Amino acid sequence: MGATLHVSRRDHVMLLEIADPATRNALGGDKFFRAIEEAIRIANDDMDIRVVIVTGQGEAFSSGGNVREMHGRKGMFGGTPEQIAEQYRTGIQRIPMAFWKLDVPAIAAVNGAAIGAGCDLACMCDIRIASERAVFAESFVKVGIVAGDGGSWLLPRAIGHSRAAEMAFTGDTIDAATAREIGLVSRVVPHDELMTAAFELAGRIAANPPHALRWNKRLLRESQIARLDTVLEMAAAYQALAHRTEDHTEAVTALLEKRRPVFKGR
Numbered sequence: 001m002g003a004t005l006h007v008s009r010r011d012h013v014m015l016l017e018i019a020d021p022a023t024r025n026a027l028g029g030d031k032f033f034r035a036i037e038e039a040i041r042i043a044n045d046d047m048d049i050r051v052v053i054v055t056g057q058g059e060a061f062s063s064g065g066n067v068r069e070m071h072g073r074k075g076m077f078g079g080t081p082e083q084i085a086e087q088y089r090t091g092i093q094r095i096p097m098a099f100w101k102l103d104v105p106a107i108a109a110v111n112g113a114a115i116g117a118g119c120d121l122a123c124m125c126d127i128r129i130a131s132e133r134a135v136f137a138e139s140f141v142k143v144g145i146v147a148g149d150g151g152s153w154l155l156p157r158a159i160g161h162s163r164a165a166e167m168a169f170t171g172d173t174i175d176a177a178t179a180r181e182i183g184l185v186s187r188v189v190p191h192d193e194l195m196t197a198a199f200e201l202a203g204r205i206a207a208n209p210p211h212a213l214r215w216n217k218r219l220l221r222e223s224q225i226a227r228l229d230t231v232l233e234m235a236a237a238y239q240a241l242a243h244r245t246e247d248h249t250e251a252v253t254a255l256l257e258k259r260r261p262v263f264k265g266r
Contacts, residue, residue: 002029006057007039012050012206013199014043014104017057023068024060027117027149028075033094040098047265050206050213052102053198054125055109056118061134064116065092070143088148092117096150099124100221103214105205109198110134110185115173120147123154126217128184129198130176131191136184138164142171157224159183209247210265 003020016039018025043049056062069075076087095117099106108114108125115137122128122136138155140147147155147168156164163182167174176188189197205213215238223231242248246266254261 002032003027003062005032005035005039007035009049010199011203012048012210013202014039014049014052016052016054018055018062019057021058023066024063024113025056025058025118026063026066027092027095027121028066028069030091033091036095037098040102043102043104047210049104050208050210051202052104052106052125053109053202054106054121055111055195055198058112059133060112060118061108061110061114062118062121063113064118064120064139067143092149095121096124096154103217105213105217107198107202109194110136110176111191111194113137115139116147117149117151120149120151120154122184123151123158126220127186127201128158128179129187129189129194129201130179130185131194132176132188133191134176134179134185134188135173136167136179137171137173138167139171139173141169209245209251209263211245211247212242215242 003018003023003025006017006019008015008017016036018027020026043052065077066075070077076091077084079087105127106125108122108128110122110128110130112131112133113135114122115135116139119136119138138147138151140151146152152168155167158164159182174182174184176185179185180188187197219231219235219238222234247263250261250263
């Protein structure tokens with residue numbers, strides 16, 4: 001069956017909730033992958049959506065791959081080596097590719113265990129905040145495999161090569177306090193306050209002009225792989241566009257008039 005993705009809206013924020021209590025929100029199933037892709041397409045197309053929050057229902061954020069299916073060589077874990085490789089490409093790898101294309105700032109609200117691909121899913125988001133109950137593990141080596149969902153690319157960009165290597169080579173689980181110490185999350189909050197904190201942060205982000213948010217995200221994303229001169233050229237182009245938006249005029253006017261701006265995405 002695979003996980004279900006619950007999608008909802010609150011003001012300018014889209015909430016994505018992973019739900020599969022039987023597997024502690026394991027990531028799998030074509031329906032789930034399509035739901036992720038569709039939610040991100042909607043967020044990109046709707047200028048009224050300014051932030052995406054990703055979380056899990058129940059006690060876990062995501063347990064990653066379905067270990068029972070792994071053991072039984074079912075689903076994307078079954079078949080010849082060639083078939084398994086193709087099933088990864090057309091299956092779980094659709095998630096990092098979809099998030100790479102997301103123009104809207106994304107927050108991972110890590111409510112519990114983020115294990116394997118669940119840890120990597122959190123790293124696909126721009127900002128990670130954690131419940132005090134959250135734990136993280138880049139645990140693929142513990143089951144004798146590698147991070148087939150892009151973790152070897154994602155995790156070092158979140159916490160640096162040395163710490164990412166330690167997590168990947170040991171497969172050890174770290175608690176929320178350690179995750180904050182190494183920069184995997186920016187904040188740890190009491191469990192019952194996690195979603196309040198996530199929406200409060202999302203609200204502070206969403207208070208800004210939507211075009212400027214998206215252009216800033218694109219620049220940060222491109223800066224991970226591009227040369228300085230390339231990013232400067234992109235910044236000049238986006239800056240030229242930004243200076244001619246109505247929202248820029250409104251922001252400057254509101255600042256001078258000492259009032260709260262009203263942005264319309266134009």
